[in-house]
Amino acid sequence: xxxxxxxxxxxxxxxxxxxxxxxxxxxxxxxxDLFDSLPAPYGLIRYGVAPDHPRIKGIVNSLxxxxxxxxxxxxxxxxxxxxxxxxxxxxHYHAVIFATGAIKDAALNIPGVELxxxxxxxxxxxxxxxxxxxxRTWPLNAKEVAVLGNGNVALDVARVLAKHADDMLSTDIxxxxxxxxxxxxxxxxxxxxxxxxxxxxxxxxxxxxLGEIEDVDIVLYDEDxxxxxxxxxxxxxxxxxxxxxxxxxxxxxxxxxxxxxRLHLHFFSxxxxxxxxxxxxxxxFERTALNPDGTSVHGTGQFVEYPVQAVYRAIGxxxxxxxxxxxxxxxxxxxxxxxxxVDASGAQVAALYATGWIKRGPVGLIGHTKxxxxxxxxxxxxxxxxxxxxxxxxxxxxxxxxxxxGVKYTNWAGWQKLNAHEIALGAADxxxxxxxxxxxxxxxxxVSIAKA
Ligand code: NAP
Numbered sequence: 001x002x003x004x005x006x007x008x009x010x011x012x013x014x015x016x017x018x019x020x021x022x023x024x025x026x027x028x029x030x031x032x033d034l035f036d037s038l039p040a041p042y043g044l045i046r047y048g049v050a051p052d053h054p055r056i057k058g059i060v061n062s063l064x065x066x067x068x069x070x071x072x073x074x075x076x077x078x079x080x081x082x083x084x085x086x087x088x089x090x091x092h093y094h095a096v097i098f099a100t101g102a103i104k105d106a107a108l109n110i111p112g113v114e115l116x117x118x119x120x121x122x123x124x125x126x127x128x129x130x131x132x133x134x135x136r137t138w139p140l141n142a143k144e145v146a147v148l149g150n151g152n153v154a155l156d157v158a159r160v161l162a163k164h165a166d167d168m169l170s171t172d173i174x175x176x177x178x179x180x181x182x183x184x185x186x187x188x189x190x191x192x193x194x195x196x197x198x199x200x201x202x203x204x205x206x207x208x209x210l211g212e213i214e215d216v217d218i219v220l221y222d223e224d225x226x227x228x229x230x231x232x233x234x235x236x237x238x239x240x241x242x243x244x245x246x247x248x249x250x251x252x253x254x255x256x257x258x259x260x261x262r263l264h265l266h267f268f269s270x271x272x273x274x275x276x277x278x279x280x281x282x283x284x285f286e287r288t289a290l291n292p293d294g295t296s297v298h299g300t301g302q303f304v305e306y307p308v309q310a311v312y313r314a315i316g317x318x319x320x321x322x323x324x325x326x327x328x329x330x331x332x333x334x335x336x337x338x339x340x341x342v343d344a345s346g347a348q349v350a351a352l353y354a355t356g357w358i359k360r361g362p363v364g365l366i367g368h369t370k371x372x373x374x375x376x377x378x379x380x381x382x383x384x385x386x387x388x389x390x391x392x393x394x395x396x397x398x399x400x401x402x403x404x405x406g407v408k409y410t411n412w413a414g415w416q417k418l419n420a421h422e423i424a425l426g427a428a429d430x431x432x433x434x435x436x437x438x439x440x441x442x443x444x445x446x447v448s449i450a451k452a
Contacts, residue, residue, distance in 0.1 A: 007093055008093045016036075039446040040076060046439075076411070097342075104120075125153070146190050149192075154314035171435075172305060186261060197224060220251055281309070339355055339380070
């Protein structure tokens with residue numbers, strides 16, 4: 001016999017929306033309320049994907065359809081642990097799925113990391129994506145910049161820093177971001193990987209894109225390419241690696257075009273110290289070399305220093321702890337087994353589930369989140385008989401409680417208004433051929449448009 005299920009999802013990014021959609025498909029007799037601390041839905045797509053990646057941003061269209069289907073109700077501007085407590089969840093729902101992602105930068109413990117001009121990539125991304133909780137201005141005053149890391153976030157950061165602001169004008173960047181980028185005096189962006197060019201974590205489309213930026217030359221260094229640097233038949237080499245090796249080899253043969261900006265790719269460089277008198281003046285690396293396993297590296301005892309005035313650490317994201325939810329400090333994830341939340345002893349915590357980056361860590365592309373959500377939903381549904389009936393199985397009662405607490409929550413109809421407003425701003429901007437939207441940044445402004 002099926003029971004009517006009520007499930008809350010915390011986090012309206014792709015992980016939360018996929019989980020809701022999979023749950024509603026597998027178990028139609030369900031009411032799902034999807035909460036987000038931000039007034040607008042879409043999480044990482046709205047606030048993590050680079051503005052000049054419209055193809056990835058396009059995932060919003062399928063997420064929109066999932067939310068528009070009527071099974072999932074969206075409530076924004078509601079912070080779990082503050083506006084909405086675990087006790088509220090227990091009173092109104094059978095279960096909760098946490099899909100809060102990973103939005104902090106992983107720590108890099110080297111001297112000088114606290115200097116002015118040393119930034120976490122996650123913060124910079126939040127700035128250029130117009131996240132309401134981040135400052136509106138960004139100190140773009142460096143001519144030479146170091147970006148640490150060889151993953152796609154490093155590529156996003158390097159590309160946005162190297163691109164001329166006018167080439168970002170067809171995107172949804174807010175006016176303050178365009179103004180900031182326009183003032184940037186940058187001439188040289190240096191990206192550093194601690195391993196070799198065959199061990200990069202980029203993906204081919206994103207790597208190729210670097211070579212297509214207007215008025216930016218790619219610079220590579222022979223010392224980073226030992227003879228036979230790419231071994232096609234080595235263990236773990238995929239077609240993606242082969243494509244990327246060809247892209248890199250192509251760049252090595254290219255001559256400088258005399259572009260006004262350069263994007264340098266350095267490898268075998270492990271950061272050891274950022275130096276400067278109060279602010280970043282240079283960064284020091286230890287050169288590394290591959291171990292016989294062909295993937296890991298060791299320090300060679302040789303050090304190299306580069307003059308830079310800013311350092312961006314793009315060495316991975318890290319999850320944030322949620323109140324009353326068991327957290328693994330080492331990996332920055334909610335403690336879980338297959339999406340079932342467990343305590344430090346490994347015992348299951350009833351009614352609590354996790355999915356997405358807060359479940360498995362900040363790796364993988366957006367699409368991978370679907371299989372991850374399927375696992376969590378299958379486990380939730382396997383537990384269905386154990387899930388206790390809530391005392392007040394009623395969303396209206398919860399919304400009333402939120403209003404009494406002074407929470408100005410937004411809803412799906414409100415998002416439709418904000419969405420239409422942003423699209424209208426884009427259409428009204430006549431300085432470019434085509435602009436799909438201009439984002440509203442301020443939280444209060446978003447809320448007041450959504451609630452108008
Ligand atoms: P990532 O792919 O895990 O890359 C992290 C990079 O940081 C690696 O090169 C890693 O080197 C390096 N690193 C880690 N600790 C370091 C240290 N102490 N010193 C120097 N380097 C260090 O992570 P990400 O770039 O944050 O991306 C997260 C996920 O989002 C990835 O799956 C990525 O593909 C995806 N993403 C996709 C796009 C897109 O446009 N498609 C955009 C952004 C993000 P090692 O390899 O040596 O560990």
